[in-house]
Amino acid sequence: MAVEAMGDGVRVSFERLPQTASVGITLWRQGQEQEASTVRLEQTPILFPALQEGAVYCVRACTYLDGRPGSAPTDTHCVTIRDHEEPWKKPTAAMVTVVVMAALLFAVFWSVGRCKAEGCHAHFQKEPLPFSLRQPNQPMEQLPYPEQGEICEPITALFLLELT
Template identity: 40%
Template sequence: MRLQQTLSVTMMTIVLLHLITGVWTLPAPSSVTVDSVDMRHTLTWTPLQAPCNTTILYSVQYQGEFELMLLNGSWRDVHHCQQVPHTHCDVTADLGSDADYNLHVRARCGSQLSAWSELSRPFNRRDILTVPNMTVTVVGGGLHLSFLKLPSNAVASVTVWKKGHELQASFYTVPAEQKVLHVSDLQAGAEYCVTAQTVLNTQLHSGSTDAHCVSITGTAAGPDAAWKKTTTVTGTVIIMAGLLFAVFWSIAYCRPDQCQTYIRKQQLPQSLCFLQQHVQGVLLGPQEEEEERCEQVHVVQNVYVKH
């Protein structure tokens, strides 16, 4: 009886080993990597060279921190990459957070399956979307920020705050084609800090740069302060030149007869005109003709008669 039980267990073990050996007759895919271009993540692998009477099909699964920590290390299918004939799979939509992801792929030929082949190390999209290369300088009482090599279709998200007032920070967005940002109306003598991160499609973002803190010198000035100053100086020069031209022209071209039409002498009051005639009559005589024309003055002497 015991001999029969032993033989049964042995036969079952042989059958199971045979089945397991038959399942893993295909080699596992090799060179499994993730290629990222403009934050589109594509899993790629080398096609199998094993003989197969039908088309070799591939399936892809992923495992994030949620599956690893809360779902007991389970794996989820990448739905549009199940039983596909090509050797690549777009996994952008499945890698939806800044976390570490494991990915693996296996091949199928008819009823034969290969073992799963995993990435050499977990993939994190933050390692691909790098922090922006930012330069911060103080210009005209404000901050001048410049960015280099932002990915196409990406923006730089900038945060500026006065040191000690982090809760009152200001936020700016710099498109990749703009590359520069001027922040004006800052308090002179205060210290301001700046951080930035690369953002793509409002959902994918890199880590933040280290905080750049600088002191604002001089007076606060807007981005158009330079042209305002230039315009003021130019206007002043033009006005002064016009005034000087008018003075020199009047000296050079204004003849006495013409100038008199513009510059008239004011008629003297009657009292002063009478006094002037009397003085000229005494000193110059009746032959002198006065130049000033005065109105005729009639002097009436009051005679008081004593009764």
């Protein structure tokens, strides 16, 4: 019997089995043998998918020939289910995030420190509140540019009436 961890599952295969044999495979999490589950099947290999990562699972098997009682069980084989991600991905992603955030913070603080009063006022002008939003006793603020009056042009309209 060969047992190997594949991704988040366990693969169990046999080198040779008689054609009329069926196999009973018992799988359990290490330390929880009382909660073992047994699967009886006639073809191998078999894959037990979706097991908990980082846990150790143990496997034992018996063969059954033509419905007769099973053979003695095999030795117990235990395997550890590993993360299916590469081990370098998490630290690399964390390091890249730290470097990008440090560069972003440096750029923000550098631009704030370099912003002189005249330059900042040119880019960030304070606009006065519209008349409708002012409180009744609030004084009028001096606008930074002269207000222009509304431009009106006279329009001549010609109406034709037809009488019938």
